[in-house]
Amino acid sequence: MSINLEVNVGGLVMKNPVTVGSGTFAYGQEYNSYFDVSRLGAVTTKSLSLKPRAGNKPPRLVETPAGMLNAIGLQNVGIEAYLRDKAPWLREHNCTIIGNIYGYSPEEYAELARRLEAEGAADAIEANLSCPNVHDARTARGCTLVAQDPEQVQRYTEAIRAATKLPLFIKLSPNVIDIAESALAAEAAGADGLSLINTLLGIGINPETRRPILSNIVGGLSGPAIRPVAVKLVWDAARAVKIPIIGMGGICNANDALQFILAGATAVAVGCYTFRKPDAAMDVVNGMEDYCRRHGVEKITDLIGAMEMQ
C-alpha cells in the first residue's frame, strides 16, 4: 500500500508534514551529517533579524525534568549572512524552506519578508510574534509579546501580508488566556497558517546562590513537559480558524506528532528533542508512514482533526 504523506499548508506543499522548530535546527546544513535534511517536509530557519544578534549572556539554557528552559535571545547571523551563506546551500540541496523572521516593528518584519521573497530564499514565511526572551526581565516588567495582544497581531500580520505573496504563517504564544483571539486576529489579517506553540514562560532559581539560573531571569520552557498544553492549544485554535496549523511543543516521536494532527494540525515541528537525537524529525516521518500502514490510512490528511470523541 502506498502512503501519501504530502500536505498543503496554506499554499506551501510539503512532501510530508514534518518540519523543525525554529531555533532548534540552526539553518539546516548543520544537521545534514546526521541525515539528508531535504527529506523533511520543510526546514524552518532560526529567527532571522535585519542585523545579526549575539543573543543574551550565558547561562541561557538549562535542562528541566522534562525539557529545557532557554533564553537564547534570538542569536542569529542576520538576514544578509543568511542570504549569502545559508540559503544557497538549502537551495542546492532542494530543501523546502520556511524562513522564520523576527523584527522590532511591523516595518522590520515586512522588510525581512520582502527580502526573503525577492532573493528566493524561502518558500514560506513564519513570523515569530511570540519570542519570550528578547527583553531584559529586570526592566521589562509588564512588557507584552506581540502575540499576546490580538490588535497587535492583526497590525503586524497586515504589514507582513502586504509585503509578500509567499505563504505566511504567524507563530503564536501559549502565554495567553484565549488562543482563539490571537488566532482569529492573524486569520483576519490574511495569514495563510498558524504555528503554535512557542515556549511557555518560566523561571529557575538556584537556592544555594539565591540567583536566577538564566542570566535573563525569565526563559521559555520547551520539551515533553509542554506537550499536553500544546496539543490543547492546537485543538482550541483549530476549532476557531479555517487556516491550517503547524503544531509543535514536546514532540519526540511519531506518536507525539500524531496527537497534534488528530487535534487539528496539518503539519508538525520537532523542536528541542533534536538536541537529544539529531535525526528525531526523520524518525517522526518514518514513524508516521509506519502508523499509516498499520492503520490502513492512505493519506495523512485523512487524520487531520480526526480525534474521535465517542
Ligand SMILES: Cc1cc2nc3c(=O)[nH]c(=O)nc-3n(C[C@H](O)[C@H](O)[C@H](O)COP(=O)(O)O)c2cc1C
Ligand atoms: C533553544 C531554543 C531556541 C528557540 N529559538 C526560537 C526562535 O529563534 N524562533 C522561534 O520562533 N522559536 C524558537 N524556539 C521555539 C521552538 O521553535 C518551539 O516553538 C518550542 O521550543 C516548542 O517546541 P519543542 O517543545 O519541541 O521544543 C526556540 C526553542 C528553543 C528550545
